[in-house]
Amino acid sequence: MLLRIFTNIADFIILLPVILIYINRQYLTKELKILSIYVLLMFIRNIISVIYNFLYMKYQYYVNTVFYYNLYNIIGFYLIAYLYILLLKDGFLKKVIYGLMIIFTFFSFLDIFNGTLNIDTSEFNKYSFAISGILIPILAFTHLYKILQGLQTENILTYPYFWISASFLLYFSCTFYMYLFVNNSINNKSANPLNMWQIDTIFSIIFALMLSFVFNFSKNLETLKSNKIE
């Protein structure tokens, strides 16, 4: 029962950043627009999950949603990598990120051959989950370091770009290990991994709330921009 409540909250909490994106749409910078696409991707993924869950509950119609998670993972990484290309604004780091994207593409291809594009697949991506789980926290760390060097904003807690990296750092670092366990248990068919999803739902809720802060404080970027011009 508790798991169901958490799962429902995790699926629907994504509505909060989506609503905030709509409310603050005129303040969205190019970076925040990229993040909005990522949030919408999560929203679509959750809707699919909710629909299939409903079909299963109502008509015992079972569809494995792993395919959507795998697809979301690959597209999501490219969006996040591009977001950091925009955020880091550093020629060398941009080249590094492009390099990382190429590496990620290579591993994604390995996953595709292993069944990522098979809609009935019941296996999580072997490599791309792990690669994105390692690379995204590194990018988030780098960005936080850049923020610390720049000291552009007076109150860091109302700076949307800080919340982007803080949320990515927390969510991807913590879920990375979890995915490793889940992947291992599913792929080896050793045990029921359902217990692990309880943890994922908690992190998803925290992640969505932190992303809400990003869009809630998006208008502060306007103030920061005008202060810079002055």
Add this chain to the structure above:
Amino acid sequence: MNDFDYIYVVIFLTIFTFVILLAIILFVTYYQRKQIQQKVDIQNLKNEMQRQLLESALEVQEVERVRIAKDLHDEVGAMLSVTKMSLNQLLRKLDDAEDLSAQGLHTRELLEQSIGQVRRISKELVPSTLDEFGLMCAIDEFIQKVHFASETFFVFSHEGIDSNQRFDRKIELAIYRIVQELVNNALKHAEAKEITLKLATEVNKIIFIFTDDGKGFNIESVRKNPKSGLGMRNIESRLSVINGKFDIKSVIRQGTHTIIEIPI
């Protein structure tokens, strides 16, 4: 994965999450500290820049005073002296004409007065005594002059400081100009009858105390008034250049008490 493994995973994840959260909290704290430090640094830089600007402005002012004093003494003064000599020659030739002679004598008196005034202005603009004999002598000379001109009673003491003791030129000049400003205010606005000046040294600082028995004034209203507060701001700016501070207390109909502290 059995329950035992699951517990270990949960414990590990919980610890890991706390570590990440702690890192984020530490980041925020460190950022705010760095931000505050940056603000302090910027403010210090601004203050230092302002101090340097003020210092150069005062230096320019002093250089300009020297130039004016030199021009007055060397050119206007010399010209007036030559005019006086020429007039003396003219007077000798006009011995017979009594009316003209009287007129000539009167003109000479006016000329002598002009020469005296030019000398006085020239000396006031650049306190040569300050450069040659030091602060104590310069203040002494200044208050004697004012005493003769205004009949105000002065008490000047310098405890623990020798009459010939010298300080940094900037400090000496600042104290001298402040004395001029305070004495001028005491006579012009407060109509003081008695003025006490006291100079003393403590560990690494000079203390200057100025007291008058004048009318006193409301410090706040003077500070707010851009015209009447000019003298006070002038004192403040001179002191800010030499990192000095001043405290002024004034009671209506009882007089004004000013304490100045300058680090040495």
